[in-house]
Amino acid sequence: MLQDPVLVDQTNPRVAVIRLNRPARLNAFDDAAVDAFFAALDRIGASDASAVIVTGEGRGFCAGFDLGAADETRGDAVETAAHWTGRQEHFAGLVTRLRALRQPVIAAVNGPACGAGLGLALGCDLRICSDKAKFNAAFIKVGMTSCDIGVSYLLPRAIGTSRAFEMMLTGRMVGAEEACRIGLVHLATTPEGLMPAALELAETIAENGRLNTWLTKRGMWANLEAGSLAAAIELENRSQILMQGTGNLERVARQRGFL
Structure with missing residues (x-):
């Protein structure tokens, strides 16, 4: 039976939790997961929640774009280009949708946040991570550019241009300690302490109206x-x-x- 690629927990009326749920793929996004994420944001945006937490199921936060869909073609070169243009714009829209959401969004980064996963974390208003987290601009490593899903705009605003250029041009992994030191996240904690810390932060925000x-x-x-x-x-x-x-x-x- 197919599992839902995105889970939404609204048992706490003030804090909604979105959990990416493709653990076998380190929560990499495919088309269905992107659609489910948009649907989750629409649902939460219409709710009375005061804050939102985004995290991942299993070992990963989000490994970016699922490379299993990388060879998709649609007829001739023009049709394929049109298909990929639409897909790229749809994926990138996740970040602007997060930004437009009324509620502040906290990324609770529990594991690798790579490529579009880095962009997803940057699209959130606040970021905390566990000491198992790591971040990179992955697409430059697979023949694409690191300018993807808002990273070239958001990363330098988070950590400065010199550090952003270094991350984006090398594609190297940045661990939790370094991410905290350079301001990519504002808190690094243990895996067990990650969600309690995220919930505490969300509840503090919710107190303000x-x-x-x-x-x-x-x-x-x-x-x-x-x-x-x-x-x-x-x-x-x-x-x-x-x-x-x-x-x-x-x-x-x-x-x-x-x-």
């Missing part, structure tokens, strides 16, 4: 692309005025005895 958390996530991503400090502050000002109009500030001030 849904709308202000969403606007904070959205503002952070938008201001990473801001053309100037003035433009960034303009967005911040509008977000603050919008939140002030909800009455949250006055309610909290009264609860704490300031009003």
Whole structure:
């Protein structure tokens, strides 16, 4: 019997968990897994969850693109190119969909995050890992480029251009200790401590409210692309005025005895 390539656990109403579920392939993405991941994001995006955790079943987080589908062709060269263009754009859309999700997303990287798996981790808002995790820009090792699924945009913003160039041009593996040291993740823990740490982080986020958390996530991503400090502050000002109009500030001030 075929197993679901992506599992969603919403037993905690505030924290949804997405678990990639192709452990025999180190959770590499094929077309069905990508479709299932999009469906999971749609389901969670429409829910009342305040935070999301993405992790992998078994030994891997995500080994990237499943190379078992690498020889697919569709008729002549033009048809094949069109097929691969559509597939590439669909796969890469995972990252922009994660970014558009209202809830902050935590990557709990339990094992190898390679190629598109690295891109998936970078597409999350926060990253923690176990000491079994390792990361690389894998496609340069198999005759493709390391510019894939948002990595060339997101990696230098996470760790700086020099380190990003080195990772992307060599394709070497970066272990958990180094990933933490260079800022690719902000915490490395034991395999047993990974999910408790992710859940604790998610619950801390959930304490802050849904709308202000969403606007904070959205503002952070938008201001990473801001053309100037003035433009960034303009967005911040509008977000603050919008939140002030909800009455949250006055309610909290009264609860704490300031009003």
